[in-house]
Amino acid sequence: MTEPDGELLGPTVHRQLRHLVLSGELAPGAPLSVLALSARLGVSRSPVREAVQQLISEGLAVTVPHAGARVAVVDDARIREVLAVRAVLDGLAAACAATRLTESDLGKLTALLTTQERHLRDNSDPARDTELDLEFHTFIRDRAGNATLAAELARLEAQAHLYRGDLWAHPRNRSTALREHRRILDALESGHPGDARAAAEAHVCGLITRLDRR
Template identity: 45%
Template sequence: MTTSYSAVKAIAPGSLLADRAYEELKAAILENRLTPGTPLSVPALADRMSISRSPVREAVQKLIHDGLATHVPHRGAEVSSVDVEDLHQLYAVRESLEGLAARLATERLDVAALTELERILGEHEKVLAEGGGEGAHVRQDMRFHQAIRALTGNRHLIDVLDQLQGRAHLGLHSLWRHPHAPRLALEEHRRIYEAMAAGDPDAAEHAARTHVSRLRVRLRQATGRTDP
């Protein structure tokens, strides 16, 4: 059966083709334009994106590294499927690390960084007010967390959370969708921001952990689990 890649956008000519191909494929996966199990054919994707195979091959390898794609013997790469048990374990780890990131970021926070976080929240609010779709919400959601972890200055923490966040979004949005979810996420982000703005690392860590903990509750509800 031939796979349609009509949901994947073409890449304009220029530099950093592999990076731009990666960002487009990552967005297509997280926005559910490419669903779990979809084959990632390098020749077909290169044709669709109007670029050569080499940057697409590099982009697919990065998706595999980030856990958003999987290499299947005799079939090649495909969008990762959701493993419920793995997802529960992933969220348990993410809860601790997002809390640590918020704490470290608060300790290094300056006016410019605080202004940037406020700007991201404002853009997220605008997306929701204008009825932006799931993809726009996911992008703003991820930008907020990425901005916080960048402030930590801890390369190891940044790398681990970059990988965990993509897989977490892929799994949760495959299993649980609710019309109020974007608004809930934004409100919880504001609580993290307020704690950081107050210069309170303890409160920032608590707010970040609470945010991910609530996502874990929603995941348990979606999968019918009752254990903590």
């Protein structure tokens, strides 16, 4: 088997594994056997081992004593905790980003939101929804100019998307979430940190409300 050099392979394997977890192909609680995954991905064990460790540090996997690593399970209680913290930190990220985004950044965010809206109309696969949602939030937090904040939010967002159930997939919830994204973008365009913070907090608080409503 020929492999690209280790520096390139590690991130690729991590991305593939992360996709399997976030798309639900590897369901919450599923074992993350290094041997089985290296066979599935057609790579040697060491990049898989590293990728699993990375998933653990991102909160997407846990180590179960005597059973190895498994995909983390995010239940109702845990999702509420995660979202409550995320609401505050997402607000902070949006407030910081509001004064830093360039015209080109705003153009990219607008294009991303348009893609999300088109995707909602086409009603195609919900796993892609998750990826587009993550892209939107990742873009904003990466422009906040605070690496500690970005790393913490990356963990929380990924964990939130591990939560199963119809919170993300219900069509009404999907269109409500996109309206909230539009408000975040409007506030970012206005350049007012307070408005951006409020819009970003309202989006995550909206998720909590929709969770309670079921």
